[in-house]
Amino acid sequence: MVRFSSLVARRSPLALALVVALGLATPVLAQRGGEIQKSSPRVLAAFKEVLAAPGKSVVQVLAEGKQVALGTIVSADGWIVTKASLLPEKPLSVKLLDGRSFSARVTGVEEKFDLGMLKIAASGLTPVTFADSKGTPVGYWVASVGMNGEPVAVGVVSVAARDIPSREYPRSINTNSGYLGVGLADDSEEGAKLGQIMPNSAASKAGLKENDVILSVGAVKIKNGEALIATLSKFKPNDTVTLKIRRGEEELELKAILGKRPQQGADRSDFQNRMGSELSERRTGFPHILQHDTVISPRDCGCPLVNLEGKVIGINIARAGRTESYAIPGEKVLALLGELKSGKLAPVVKAPVEPEAVTAARVALKKAEEDLAAAQKKVEALKAALKKVEEEAKKNK
Amino acid sequence: MSGADRTLQRGNWKRLAGYLLLLGLLLPTMPLARAADKKDETKLPPALIKSAPENVKDLQEIQQQVRKVLDKVIPCTVGVRVGGASGSGVIISKEGHILTAGHVSGKADQNVTVILPNGKTVKGKTLGSNRTIDSGMIKITEGGNYPHLEMGKSGELKRGQWVIATGHPGGFKPGRSPVVRVGRILDVSDRAIRTDCTLVGGDSGGPLFDMHGNVIAIHSRIGGRITDNVHVPVDTYRDTWDRLAKGEVWGGGIGGPDPNLPYLGVRLTGSDSEGCKIEEITPNSPAAKAGLKPGDVILKFDTTDLKHPDDLAPQIRKHKIGDSVVLEIKRGDETLKMKLALGKRPE
Structure with missing residues (x-):
């Protein structure tokens, strides 16, 4: 990249x-x-006849009355697949084509594919039938179907279903540590000297400036740049940290509210990929995908991808870049359905966590780590003492 | 309306007239162009002639034709690596001439790694480029008898025509075939073509095809809207074939700065109120050799007063590489005069 x-x-x-x-x-x-344009209303209209049938299986997934995703009915008794990471931890409902609404439960999440299974208490629904994506080669039309069989957008298969080597997506998954938004200067005698402040970052909002030297984060003394990185990585987005800094002759204390690390770094490829369309937040890390050139909206993920025979050849899972949208191929979705329904992948029900609890847990961990370090030191000292005593005992013999 | 848009729309007719004449004069010496002329174009399915497909049958006709074209063009779509940068290209002669973008080939005679669709790599060299319109050429320097495509006629393209783009967005990736996009021509002039075939970095230099599978343009740049995908018309490659093939680099603009313009080697702060205040000096440049320093303000270029940061470049452009000029400099409270020779821009 x-x-x-x-x-x-x-x-x-x-x-x-x-x-x-x-x-x-x-x-x-x-x-x-x-x-x-290729997606003009007249071109879209030509697809209508093949989309009528799969359109009956498309639902809206809502949270607090707003669409968060589309979903695809996979069995008559109320099982629906969608894009898992679009589901907030809030009560969810599903709206069917006939206007009925049902509350929905997340019964399974396949993390790598980002595929979620919803269950609603309904019967007699019209499920889709998945087809093998191999029957729809590169260059063939594909339509992404919205509710009532209207195409949300159309395009062609750009690259046939393929495995994505894991090395192509190692970076983007762990974005959970707090992000200050600074670059380090090379020269720093003590503390961590800042060479760069990212615009609109936590650092710039806190008033940090180039050439400031960070001396401590909370109670932790910062010896150098490495130490700053290690210390910040223990915090989460939205955590408030107190920074002691030296600016010229003065020493100051600033408070910064840590942000979220930009998903793929604000490099130029990311910039170009964002030009002209909104991208899915989770758009990498899928082990196997079919790539198409349809410009879909991130909120329309979860809907079926249909070929000119009206067959569902995949489930849209990400608007991934300027030139690409991803679908999980039909054969792959089929293989995952059993597990998603089985309850084995059920998300762990979490009690709401108070921020204080998080802080307490972190403090406890830090204390335990310090205790461990102290204990290790003690072990080393005792080892040395033992050795000394043993040697003396030898000599005295 | 922006200036760029105007150049895209306005003056087509005027330029077209001159352009056809030029094409006529050049044709007899252009074997590739002649070959394309002679080619008996099979008729396109009716769905591709309509202003829009009306039903599934029309869509099926289009997709069958797209498949036919892809079978022909995928083997000729290549990835290229020049230095640390990668782009795309298309093979258009059996000896291995590759059309690409000017900003991909850069200066002439650089080493290129050409990546064929099967992942095999072969060596090549950069040839010429026209930096004004961003056309460029590369030649494979080993082996021969490469699968190759014809250049079509970009001068005959119409708005609304269906087109196919291939290339390597994000650079060549093992296990991923050239990435296919289908769209339509939204604007066409003799200098640029705009389509809704989406492009991104790495696609630069990749081909745009008509529905016969002829190369009609080369991917160059993108804009803010998803429909701003700009390609360099292939006629410009045919018109300047000899210059590109012999490695000439000319013009300046989209494909890079003009290598034939003289070079001073300073970057100004750009602040209106500071005039021509120097922020940075390029090492070993004429400015560095003359002893200019960051913080210096250039007051006069020969006899011309410089008041605004924009005043400097036009003065430099008036000269040739090697010309001597006298600069009047303000350094702190002093005013100095320096004589220096303008040089060649480092690549």
Whole structure:
């Protein structure tokens, strides 16, 4: 990823200047182009006849009255698959095509594929029939079906279903530690000297400046940049930290509310991928996907991907980049259904956690770690003492 | 309306007239162009002629044609690595000429790794580029008899026409075939084509095809909207074939700065109120050799007063590489005069 982005980085100030200008085109141009685009209403209308049947199996998943995702009915007695990470930890409901609403329970989550199973107390529903995605080769039309069989968008298969090597998505999964938003300077005699403050980050909001030296985070003294990284990694987004810093001659105390690390780093490839459409928050880490060029909305994930024969060849799982949307191929979804229904993948029911409890647990952990370190020190000291005593005993013999 | 848009829409007719004439003059010396002319184009299915598909039968006709084209064009879509950067390209001669974007090939005679769709890599060299429109060329330097495609005629393209894009978004990835996108031409001029085939970094240099599978344009850049995907028309490659093939790099703009313009080697702060205040000096540049320092303010270029940061570049552009110029500098409270020779831009 980094490699190709350097290509664009070399020249893009110029290229971008021009295209950004293009992007500011007049509404006249936009409208003019609109009627001939591949996803114009006339083109979408041509798909209607094949989507009528699979459209009966599409539901809306709602939380607090708002659509959070679409879902696909997989059995007549109320089982529905959707994109798991779109489901908030709130009461969920499902709205059917006929207007009826049911409260929904999350009965299974397959983390890697981000596939969630919902159960509603309904019967006589129309489930989809999954087809093997191999019957729909690269270049064939695919439609993403919304409720009542309207295509939400259309495109073609860009790359056939494939395994994604895990090395292509190692970075993006652990984004759970708190993010301050600073770059370190090279030269620092003590503490952690800041070389860069990311715009709009926790650091910039807290008033940190370039060349500030962070001396401590809470009660933890910061010896160097490494120590700053290690210490911050123990906090979570929204945690408040007290930073003791040196700015020139002065020593100051600032409070920062840690943010969330940008998912893939704010590098240029990410910037380009975000140009022109909204991306899914969880869009990497799927072990096996079919890639298509349809511009779907992140909130429409969970809906079926249908070919020109009206067959469901996958479930849309992510708007992944400017050129790509991902679906889990039909054959893969079929293989996962049993497990998702079995209850083995049921999410752990969590009691609401008070922020104080989190802080207490963290303090306890820190104390235990310190105790452990002290104990290890003691062990080393006792070992040394024992050795000494033994040697003396030998000599005295 | 922005300036860029105007160039995209306005003046087509005027340019087109000159353009057709030029094409006519060049044709007799262009074997590739002749080959394309002679080619007996099979007729396209009726669905592709309609302003929009009306039913599933029309959609099926389109997808059958897309499949036919893909069977032909996928083996000719390549990934290219030049230095640390990667892009895409398309093979258009059996000797291994590759069309790409000017900002991918960069300067001439660099080593290139060409990645064929099966993952096999072969060596190549960069040839020429026209940086004004961002066209570029690469040649494979080992083996031969490569599967290759014809260049179509971008001058005959119409808005609404269906097109296919292939390439390697994000760079070549083992196990992923060239990535296919289908869309339509939204705007066309003799300098740029806009489609709704979505592009992203790494696609640069990849091909856009008509529904016969002829190369009609090369991916160049994107804009803020999902429908701002801009390609360089293939006619411009045919028109400048000899210059590109012999490794000439010319023009400046989208594909990079003009290598034939003289170079001073300073970056200004850009603040209106500070005039031409220097923020950074490029090491070993004419400015560095003359002893210019960050913080210096250039007051005069030869006899011309400089008041605004934008005043400097036009003065440099008036000269040739090697010309001597005199700068009047304010450094602290002093005013200094320095004589220096403008140089060549480092690549």
